[in-house]
Amino acid sequence: MSEVLFLAHRIPFPPDRGDKIRSCHVLRHIAGLAPVHVACFADDEGDMGHEPDLAAVAASYCLVRRSRTLKVAGLDALASGKPVSLTAFADKRISAFVARLLATRPISAIYVFSGQMAQYVPASFAGRVLMDFVDVDSAKFEAYAQQARFPLGLLYTREARLLSRFESETARRASASLLVTPEEATLFRQRLAPGPDPVILALGNGIDTEFFDPEGMPPAPELAGEGPHLTFTGQMDYPPNVAAVEMFAREVMPQIRAVFPQARFNVVGRAPTLAVRSLEGVHGTLVTGAVIDVRPWLSGADLVVAPLTIARGVQNKVLEAMAMARPVLATPEAATGIPARDGQELVVANGTEALAKAALSLLHDKVRAATIGQSARAFVVEKCGWAGVLAPLADLLGLSGLKGSRVAA
The missing domain is CATH 3.40.50.2000 (Glycogen Phosphorylase B;)
Structure with a gap:
């Protein structure tokens, strides 16, 4: 049976902020298609407290408490010539988990949520790689740079330049790259470095209309x-x-x-x-x-x-x-x-x-x-229901016709 590796820069639980809402629904959807193994970070002890939620949906997982400070990540980035966004999320434990998983499980596809996690996809991986950028981070840092004062503006400009290059390289390695809106997908294409045209698609966000229902919900x-x-x-x-x-x-x-x-x-x-x-x-x-x-x-x-x-x-x-x-x-x-x-x-x-x-x-x-x-x-x-929004994932991951089940890793 085909299995999936899901990489995320933040544990998808609880789904109480924008990135977690999307990653949580995507993860649960994929888990309904095939066994899914998860590697992700926890920002704090509150995130760590949701490890049981992760265990309930994942066939196996690696949850790492992120402790590297922004200052240390910045120094590593300057020394290595990489974006801070990458060095801040570099961890040997996740690298080891990914290597072990790919060597021992029938992983046919990797879903990468957020660009920071693309660094964990080995160049030798022969399966499908679905890169969910969500939005164009490099453009965001350019906007920050325009509003920030010296010297922060220079740091944001550096981050935007390096991230833009990384985004182009990552998109060309992926089987397909996802952006959250057609407008964001168009912007991403416009910012690509010269080279072959990668597959860029729009996959929107949904909303749980049963949870967000005004019926019987009194005001605060x-x-x-x-x-x-x-x-x-x-x-x-x-x-x-x-x-x-x-x-x-x-x-x-x-x-x-x-x-x-x-x-x-x-x-x-x-x-x-x-x-x-x-x-x-x-x-x-x-x-x-x-x-x-x-x-x-x-x-x-x-x-x-x-x-x-x-x-x-x-x-x-x-x-x-x-x-x-x-x-x-x-x-x-x-x-x-x-x-x-x-x-x-x-x-x-x-x-x-x-x-x-x-x-x-x-x-x-x-x-x-x-x-x-x-x-x-x-x-x-x-x-805007999630089931309809995420329906294309089965084909994109090569899982059409499969029905997932949680198995011990």
């Missing part, structure tokens, strides 16, 4: 009383999220509170940076930190906002809010890859003035806002 108690409530959800140490909430709290909320003096801006998500925590109380901003369940915060929102100016791929936060039948106000960057209709299933606005104007329009017209929210849920139920 903190949302009782004054309002209206505008909500942002996300990992709050992720630079694009940080920049988005800073802009919205300081530049858009004053315009909204000029009309709705009790309006609240709820920033919901784990690991808020000092810059995010400093927004507490600024123009009605509440910073929650980590919450047990994001759904009550979405359920009680009058408007969910996604004002990102740097965004790669599909924003899960937007799909989650749409599934919860909430009206969503997004920038063009945050709406990329979601083929919903502006003004019908979500609202798109660009710039602080336009965002404030659109938000006020939706807050004034509750009937229109509710209609957009209901249309949003209908859209994701019809178009």
Whole structure:
């Protein structure tokens, strides 16, 4: 029987942030096709606590607690001429696990989740390699470089240049490379170094519409009383999220509170940076930190906002809010890859003035806002289920017609 090796830069459990949501659903889908062996990293002890979840789906696994500091990874990168993104995820234990697995198991395909993990695919491997870049990391670092001050800007520029070269080399080694949207796939093709054309495909993100269902989901108690409530959800140490909430709290909320003096801006998500925590109380901003369940915060929102100016791929936060039948106000960057209709299933606005104007329009017209929210849920139920989104994986991995089962490794 064919078996699959799944490499991921972060343990897919719990599926509570963008990359983990995608990797978790992909891993479970592949496990339904064939036995799957997993090598991945844990960021912290909280991640390590989810080892039983990994054991439940994997035929065998190697879970490594990542302890290399960014400073050490940076020094290794400078000495080796590699991107920091690679040296930060280099580990002999995973290399040994991969070598042993390929020597002892009938591995016919390797699924690589995120570019950092491509370094573990041996050049001698003769099976299929499916490279899930998700989005174009090198382009992301270029965007960071444009906004960062010296000397950080130089480091980001170096990372973008080296990653771009690595992405081209990796794509040409892979049987096929996946990007999360057609737009991201096009961008990836445009940035390839000269050479043979690799297979580049778009494989989108889905949404669990049974879990993200507004039916019977009461609002968070903190949302009782004054309002209206505008909500942002996300990992709050992720630079694009940080920049988005800073802009919205300081530049858009004053315009909204000029009309709705009790309006609240709820920033919901784990690991808020000092810059995010400093927004507490600024123009009605509440910073929650980590919450047990994001759904009550979405359920009680009058408007969910996604004002990102740097965004790669599909924003899960937007799909989650749409599934919860909430009206969503997004920038063009945050709406990329979601083929919903502006003004019908979500609202798109660009710039602080336009965002404030659109938000006020939706807050004034509750009937229109509710209609957009209901249309949003209908859209994701019809178009964005994970089973349909991931259906092409069987053919891409050469597993069509096989039915997986978990076996001891």
